[in-house]
Amino acid sequence: MFPGRASIIVLAALIQGLVPAAPAAGQPLQSTLEYSVKANYLVRFAAFVEWPAQSFATNRAPVVICVVGRDPFEGALERAARAQTAHGRALAVRRPATAEAAADCHILYVGRGGDSLIPAGEPAVLVVTDAAATANRGMIHFVIADDRVRFHIDLQAASRSRLSISSRLLNLALSVRGG
Amino acid sequence: MRQFRRGAAVAAFLVLPAVAQAEEAPAGAEAPIATARQLGFGPGDQDLTRLSLEELAMVEVTSVSRRPEALADAAAAIFVISNDDIRRSGATSLPEALRLAPNLNVQRVNSVDYAISARGFNGYETSNKLLVLVDGRSIYSTLHSGVFWDARDVMLQDVERIEVISGPGGALYGSNAMNGVINIITRPAADTRGTLISVGAGNRDADWALRHGGDLGGSGAWRIYAMGHRRGESWDPAGPEANDDAEGTRAGVRADWRAGDGRLTLQGDVFDNQVTINENLLGTEAHVRGGNLLGRWSAPLAGGELQVQAFWDRYERDEPDTLEKSETWDLAVQHAMEIGRHRIVLGAGHREVDSHLTAPPGGPFLDPPDRTLTLTNLFAQDQIALGGGVTLTLGAKFEDNSFSGPEFLPSVRVAWQRPGGDLLWGAISRASRTPNRIERDLTLPGFLVGAEFRSETATAYELGYRANPLPRLSFSINAFYNVYDDLRTVSATPVTLLPLNLTNRGEAETWGVEAWGSYDVTPAWRLSAGLTALTKDYDPTPTLDDLSGLISIGDDPEHQLLVRSQHDLTDTLELDVRLRAVDDLATVDGYVEADVRLGWRLTDQLELSVTGRNLIEDRHVETSDPLRGRAFGRSIFGALQVSF
DSSP states (O other), X not given: OOHHHHHHHHHHHXXXXXXXXXXXXXXXXXXXXXXXXXXXXXXXXXXXXXXXXXXXXXXXXXXXXXXXXXOOSTTHHHHHHTTOEETTEEEEEEOOXXXXXXXXXXXXXXXXXXGGGXXXXXXXXXXXXXXXXXXXXXXXXXEEETTEEEEEEEHHHHXXXXXXXOHHHHHHOSEEEOO | OTTOOSGGGHHHHHHOHHHHHHSSOOOOOOOOSOOHXXXXXXXXXXXXXXXXXXXXXXXXXXXXXXXXXXXXXXXXXXXXXXXXXXXXXXXXXXXXXXXXXXXXXXXXXXXXXXXXXXXXXXXXXXXXXXXXXXXXEEXXXXXXXXXXXXXXXXXXXXXXXXXXXXXXXXXXXXXXXXXXXXXXXXXXXXXXXXXXXXXXXXXXXXXXXXXXXXXXXXXXXXXXXXXXXXXXXXXXXXXXXXXXXXXXXXXXXXXXEEETTEEEEEEEEEEEEEEEESTTTTOEXXXXXXXXXXXEEEEEETXXXXXXXXXXXXXXXXXXXXXXXXXXXXXXXXXXXXXXXEEEEEEEEEEEXXXXXXXXXXXXXXXXXXXXXXXXXXXXXXXXXXXXXXXXXXXXXXXXXXXXXXEEEEEEEXXXXXXXXXXXXXXXXXXXXXXXXXXXXXXXXXXXXXXXXXXXXXXXXXXXXXXXEETTEEEEEEEEEEEEEEEEEEEEETTTEEEEEEEEEEEEEEEEEEEEEEEEEETTEEEEEEEEEEEEEOOOOOOSXXXXXXXXXXXOOSEEEEXXXXXXXXXXXXXXXXXXXXXXXXXXXXXXXXXEEEEEESSSSEEEEEEEESOSOSXXXXXXXXXXXXXXXXXXXXXXXXXX
């Protein structure tokens, strides 16, 4: 057995369908999987969070998932969002360059260095932070616990932004702060 | 007769109720380190976009050596009780929390004793086909192969999840996993940093728990906890209070480290519980005490992962004239690896149990009083991804026990993960339950002699289907057909009738269906339901081959229905309602009961709750055990929990 080879086989089985080509040599495989999981979480969150009706311009407006700061997903977010729906709406992925533009997102993932692009004034945006990128906690904060991607939820902050979070999501959280 | 309701007294009832009446004083009377993850089937060509939220949370992301597997992919009837489910149930003891699993039948016997089983055979003395693990440590007793639930508890606030598998556990689990496995997994110390204080009291019970945890250098974490309980009296079915109140304390520590590529866990607990026996007289204090230590080390090896686990467990039941002790040493090693399409797990384990029973004079006793039991196993499992979402798992276990020798237990499982994300699976497994001390060594001169009792065996056929057809709806349906052989019987000696022997002349077939599902009516309101149906086909006629009429088959409800509503009324108020409807037993009427909990999160650190239990009937009885069975009525319990 070749340890290195076996490892790649393991991961190849997993990420098939997510990554069109085999991962390039030297690419950090673990983090690819880690961020694929996080990307899929961001997409799933859309169905388990409810926004105020006025957050959507029209009945057909998509749920907008945004990334600010460094984008760690390498396309995984687009692949995860493709052909998915939430609340009967399509999903769209954007990368706003200003905090004003970020206020139009529904879900905002804050990558490294993106803290300054979190919109002020508590608009109805689900702010998702990542322990890998920042210590500041948003409404949902990704952490790695027991080798798995898990998260903490700040229900207080979500309520202030008039978001309601499904009990199914709360059940999965490592901790739920306030309400 | 009622005075001997516990451990040692198991002996009397086992033999024969009819004979017990004739006797004036009939008294005196496995688990390698596998987890459900390993039992399960690899997701094969898994596409993360098809995973549900819960499944995403199970994907291992940092361990490159193993193929991440989600419980949802396991080719077995698995129900998972989450930490939040336990919290919202208002349960304050482990057996009460197990009521959340639709694939278990939980019969509360008295204030602290329970009979818990899957797929039949339930009863305080007959529920002996379940393997129960706490963080990989087996807790069933080698005295009677059941679990003494009055001695086994955990701090529920720190439980990560409880995996309940109905059906044989497969090659990776021990031989007692004949009808099911309960795998209790506590949180890693890293997830329990900080302080938690919980106190609660009601008209029957009182509980408290303290826990504190922190970091251990840069690469580890620790916690320490202490907890205590007081259980109020139950009711004699005839009316008066049963005088069976109990109390106890438990404390423990856990530390987890990461050293290089390896991970090390050390944990241990001690407990001292006081229970009441002879309760229909004045009531005599008895104690159940014990402790355990467990170490587990895992590290990458040869493209896979090696895990080594050792534990020591001591248990002692001290009653007037009776002392039951057991001391268990267990070592288990397993190696999981990937070779192409194969995921292979190889393992071996060895256990020694020093068992002792001092029986009261004049009654049955164990001959010899002291015995060392050994249990050795070797197992192999190959999980093969056949493509098209189909996974084949072949397992085999070779087990040798000091009572009845070697056994070979093979199993075959097939899972088909369909393109829509639903899973269809089937399994055929051979399972066995090894003899226990009572079955081999129980002696009453002239009346009962220790016999050549062998293992009970079963062949189990299972089919299951689970799906998530709508984002808010998920369900699971499992059907089983089990053929049992060599079940425990009580045989007469030809011509002279006496002495009696415990023999393996029982046969039975059981079949049934388990179904459960949940639906999120709104993001704040989840409804769940679970239903089991069970049929047992056996011959209950007493014969000279079996004077007991196969009493070892247990007494189970044919149907059981659980309904649960988890509703977040506001951001801070949660209302949980649980209903359970349990069918008739042989001599006990069925019942319908409701538990209601109202929880209020005042701040993110402080939570208050009020739980009403058994709110429907004035009194109900859950077991048909004529000696031990007690009745339960309405109770109320308020609790306060602070964490910071």
